[in-house]
Amino acid sequence: MPPIRVLQVMPAMDAGGMETFVMNVYRTIDRDKVQFDFLYHYDKPCFFDDEICTLGGNIYKMTVRQDNNLPRYLRELRELFAAHPEWRIIHGHYSGFGMFYNPVARRAGIPVRVGHSHNTAYEHNLVGQLENTYIVDEKGNKRKLRGKGEGEA
Numbered sequence: 269m270p271p272i273r274v275l276q277v278m279p280a281m282d283a284g285g286m287e288t289f290v291m292n293v294y295r296t297i298d299r300d301k302v303q304f305d306f307l308y309h310y311d312k313p314c315f316f317d318d319e320i321c322t323l324g325g326n327i328y329k330m331t332v333r334q335d336n337n338l339p340r341y342l343r344e345l346r347e348l349f350a351a352h353p354e355w356r357i358i359h360g361h362y363s364g365f366g367m368f369y370n371p372v373a374r375r376a377g378i379p380v381r382v383g384h385s386h387n388t389a390y391e392h393n394l395v396g397q398l399e400n401t402y403i404v405d406e407k408g409n410k411r412k413l414r415g416k417g418e419g420e421a
Contacts, residue, residue: 271303275352275378277360277369279333280308281316286361291316299324305355307348309333309365338368345369349376356380 281287294304304325308314311329320327328348332341349355349372357380358373360366366383373381 270354271299271301272356273303273305273352273354274357274359275305275307275355277307277358277362277365278309279362280310280312281306281314281320281327283315287316290361291319294320294323294325305352307369309362332365342368342372345372346376349373349378353377358382 276290278287278290281291290304297304304320304323306320306325306327308327308329309331310333311331317327330341330344332338345368355378358369358378359382360369362369370381370383
């Protein structure tokens with residue numbers, strides 16, 4: 269039986285704390301049972317690329333953080349998920365973009381979608397503002413989180 273393939277959604281796989289944590293898990297799991305693939309939001313060489321490939325993972329790169337082209341990003345996500353029906357689990361480590369990739373994954377039929385935020389603050393850009401206003405529930409639906417801000421009328 270082939271391993272369960274889990275798509276890890278990351279900004280990129282440079283040598284940061286979140287990336288190192290995911291790689292420590294990846295190194296120690298039974299890769300005959302579970303295998304990781306990675307989706308980056310930057311198209312650039314990254315610190316862990318060679319090791320990911322050596323461990324049996326595949327890397328997919330998009331440019332949305334470089335060009336902010338959300339319509340193309342959403343189209344590329346639909347195409348990517350359609351091309352990989354083996355992905356039954358998506359584990360997102362990228363809270364700001366979860367509002368985009370989780371609904372696309374749900375519509376693509378990926379039954380398990382995990383959101384894992386490693387942040388203690390929001391980004392100070394449009395994505396951070398949207399995330400601060402909306403959350404994505406377990407079914408991939410956007411829900412209004414709050415108005416202008418806590419304590420504001």
